[in-house]
Amino acid sequence: xxxxxxxxxxxxxxxxxxxxxxxxxxxxxxxxxxxxxxxxxxxxxxxxxxxxxxxxxxxxxxxxxxxxxxxxxxxxxxxxxxxxxxxxxxxxxxxxxxxxxxxxxxxxxxxxxxxxxxxxxxxxxxxxxxxxxxxxxxxxxxxxxxxxxxxxxxxxxxxxxxxxxxxxxxxxxxxxxxxxxxxxxxxxxxxxxxxxxxxxxxxxxxxxxxxxxxxxxxxxxxxxxxxxxxxxxxxxxxxxxxxxxxxxxxxxxxxxxxxxxxxxxxxxxxxxxxxxxxxxxxxxxxxxxxxxxxxxxxxxxxxxxxxxxxxxxxxxxxxxxxxxxxxxxxxxxxxxxxxxxxxxxxxxxxxxxxxxxxxxxxxxxxxxxxxxxxxxxxxxxxxxxxxxxxxxxxxxxxxxxxxxxxxxxxxxxxxxxxxxxxxxxxxxxxxxxxxxxxxxxxxxxxxxxxxxxxxxxxxxxxxxxxxxxxxxxxxxxxxxxxxxxxxxx
Amino acid sequence: xxxxxxxxxxxxxxxxxxxxxxxxxxxxxxxxxxxxxxxxxxxxxxxxxxxxxxxxxxxxxxxxxxxxxxxxxxxxxxxxxxxxxxxxxxxxxxxxxxxxxxxxxxxxxxxxxxxxxxxxxxxxxxxxxxxxxxxxxxxxxxxxxxxxxxxxxxxxxxxxxxxxxxxxxx
Numbered sequence: 001x002x003x004x005x006x007x008x009x010x011x012x013x014x015x016x017x018x019x020x021x022x023x024x025x026x027x028x029x030x031x032x033x034x035x036x037x038x039x040x041x042x043x044x045x046x047x048x049x050x051x052x053x054x055x056x057x058x059x060x061x062x063x064x065x066x067x068x069x070x071x072x073x074x075x076x077x078x079x080x081x082x083x084x085x086x087x088x089x090x091x092x093x094x095x096x097x098x099x100x101x102x103x104x105x106x107x108x109x110x111x112x113x114x115x116x117x118x119x120x121x122x123x124x125x126x127x128x129x130x131x132x133x134x135x136x137x138x139x140x141x142x143x144x145x146x147x148x149x150x151x152x153x154x155x156x157x158x159x160x161x162x163x164x165x166x167x168x169x170x171x172x173x174x175x176x177x178x179x180x181x182x183x184x185x186x187x188x189x190x191x192x193x194x195x196x197x198x199x200x201x202x203x204x205x206x207x208x209x210x211x212x213x214x215x216x217x218x219x220x221x222x223x224x225x226x227x228x229x230x231x232x233x234x235x236x237x238x239x240x241x242x243x244x245x246x247x248x249x250x251x252x253x254x255x256x257x258x259x260x261x262x263x264x265x266x267x268x269x270x271x272x273x274x275x276x277x278x279x280x281x282x283x284x285x286x287x288x289x290x291x292x293x294x295x296x297x298x299x300x301x302x303x304x305x306x307x308x309x310x311x312x313x314x315x316x317x318x319x320x321x322x323x324x325x326x327x328x329x330x331x332x333x334x335x336x337x338x339x340x341x342x343x344x345x346x347x348x349x350x351x352x353x354x355x356x357x358x359x360x361x362x363x364x365x366x367x368x369x370x371x372x373x374x375x376x377x378x379x380x381x382x383x384x385x386x387x388x389x390x391x392x393x394x395x396x397x398x399x400x401x402x403x404x405x406x407x408x409x410x411x412x413x414x415x416x417x418x419x420x421x422x423x424x425x426x427x428x429x430x431x432x433x434x435x436x437x438x439x440x441x442x443x444x445x446x447x448x449x450x451x452x453x454x455x456x457x458x459x460x461x462x463x464x465x466x467x468x469x470x471x472x473x474x475x476x477x478x479x480x481x482x483x484x485x486x487x488x489x
Numbered sequence: 490x491x492x493x494x495x496x497x498x499x500x501x502x503x504x505x506x507x508x509x510x511x512x513x514x515x516x517x518x519x520x521x522x523x524x525x526x527x528x529x530x531x532x533x534x535x536x537x538x539x540x541x542x543x544x545x546x547x548x549x550x551x552x553x554x555x556x557x558x559x560x561x562x563x564x565x566x567x568x569x570x571x572x573x574x575x576x577x578x579x580x581x582x583x584x585x586x587x588x589x590x591x592x593x594x595x596x597x598x599x600x601x602x603x604x605x606x607x608x609x610x611x612x613x614x615x616x617x618x619x620x621x622x623x624x625x626x627x628x629x630x631x632x633x634x635x636x637x638x639x640x641x642x643x644x645x646x647x648x649x650x651x652x653x654x655x656x657x658x659x
Contacts, residue, residue, distance in 0.1 A: 018502060018503050019504050019567065019569055020497070020502075021497040021502040022567075023537065024507055025497055025502075030536055030537060031533075034518070038517070038521050038523060052510050052513045052517065057506050059513075060505045063595075088503075090503065117490075118490075119492070120492055120502065123491055124492075127494070128539075128543055130539050149510065216517065407555065407558040407561070408565045
């Protein structure tokens with residue numbers, strides 16, 4: 001799985017409002033039953049459930065349209081990213097699925113068939129007496145199954161992405177096989193239509209519903225015709241597109257240096273050498289400033305760091321772990337690795353900064369550089385609200401014990417709730433610490449592989465993508481997102 | 490081999506689209522002349538509890554002393570919600586406050602019913618199903634009264650009101 005797919009899945013899962021999957025599946029079932037109470041016709045009920053899903057998906061996309069602007073805007077790629085669509089809509093991983101391309105003559109895009117062996121919507125359907133929607137009453141061969149509402153949601157999300165990316169194609173997703181109906185797997189057929197075909201299909205769907213006496217608001221279809229405005233996300237995408245993340249990883253160090261030089265020339269109207277000349281003989285301060293600015297840059301994302309540190313507990317935990325990190329980095333990271341890190345800095349500024357300055361930095365030991373970075377970062381954290389002089393020696397004692405009867409206490413204060421989250425916070429920060437350690441091993445790989453295969457090779461290490469640095473960092477971020485999910489509960 | 494419902498209990502699903510579906514259901518009901526959508530929502534909640542309890546139940550017996558903890562556990566395990574509960578013994582009221590209700594998030598001008606009417610049905614049924622076989626004199630039962638406030642109606646949090654009664658008691 002690509003870095004972008006993985007990142008989108010994790011963000012969607014960690015920051016969405018989730019409930020237990022069984023509650024989700026039962027609520028879905030009840031919506032279908034209530035629709036059927038009204039229509040008294042199983043086939044019509046499934047048509048309506050699909051429309052309800054479609055409208056629900058569209059409404060959700062409109063509220064979070066910014067997120068979808070980073071998705072690829074090509075129908076073929078959207079289907080490649082079906083796993084993300086599934087996670088966006090359902091919030092759970094898409095397990096055990098296969099994907100088949102069906103050639104379609106005379107068309108720009110082929111059809112696709114997705115077989116999903118495990119469907120959470122159909123899970124255990126028919127085992128409880130409240131599973132009373134009767135699939136045996138369905139007559140039509142082409143009638144969809146229980147997941148038709150989910151199908152409507154997926155279709156809506158896919159087409160919303162194409163709409164905001166100003167693509168003229170649309171995707172039709174039809175449930176072809178359903179486990180609750182007796183199928184072996186959940187099977188979706190995805191057809192890609194050009195704008196005219198899609199308009200005709202939409203009109204025929206509306207007319208079919210009208211013939212059956214099903215009247216719904218038809219606003220969704222019309223809104224797809226609207227042109228969307230260019231906004232900040234479009235401008236950002238002119239510079240960087242997250243779906244090209246992996247391409248950026250291929251760029252070698254030289255390209256990165258060229259880009260930095262371009263930015264200095266473009267934004268500051270000066271040659272890189274003149275810019276770096278300002279720091280000649282103050283090289284240690286320059287490194288402190290990097291640490292200082294690094295922390296403030298982190299805070300730029302909505303002032304999240306500063307807001308978090310306003311909470312006394314978070315502030316103390318963060319400060320405590322920062323202090324540990326500062327001390328442990330030099331204890332646990334081999335000096336050779338730290339020296340490599342320093343060599344990378346020297347390689348990076350060579351050619352950008354004056355020769356004398358490069359020589360001065362070359363005199364720093366790796367230990368000096370790390371200490372300067374930490375000093376700068378600590379100054380920034382003090383600015384942002386951590387009082388390092390008041391830190392506790394041990395925060396583990398704050399962890400509360402679970403109750404023996406398995407019930408959750410209703411009498412919890414805000415302080416108790418914060419305390420409950422401490423183990424997860426500690427785990428998150430520990431994972432970050434480990435990521436930091438992993439990254440420290442990167443420089444030597446970058447230097448060796450720069451002239452051969454670029455940063456991506458270095459990140460992937462010599463073993464394999466999963467076992468190398470990329471795999472290690474990915475695993476740690478998986479843990480971090482899991483902890484965030486726990487905290488949000 | 491598909492998932493079982495026991496497996497679903499161990500996983501989570503994102504509610505965004507499902508929550509929206511609930512309000513689209515209300516719109517569909519209104520378009521079709523259904524006036525008692527509150528009753529329909531509570532019926533849905535009761536049905537959810539009847540199936541759910543076959544796979545998980547928080548405890549074997551509920552009385553006034555553990556009522557708060559049982560309700561808190563149900564909200565936590567089923568809905569991922571951290572709630573606060575107030576019991577008014579004079580009026581025999583149980584008031585649940587949920588600042589992050591799974592079924593209500595946005596204010597809708599065209600919908601009057603709150604999504605958490607489903608939860609009124611579900612919670613009261615859960616408690617009924619746990620205590621119905623009990624011969625204990627102090628078993629407690631809840632009757633849903635109303636959703637007093639809801640984020641769907643523009644309030645900051647959802648306030649769900651129930652009336653409790655104790656079997657064989659006052």
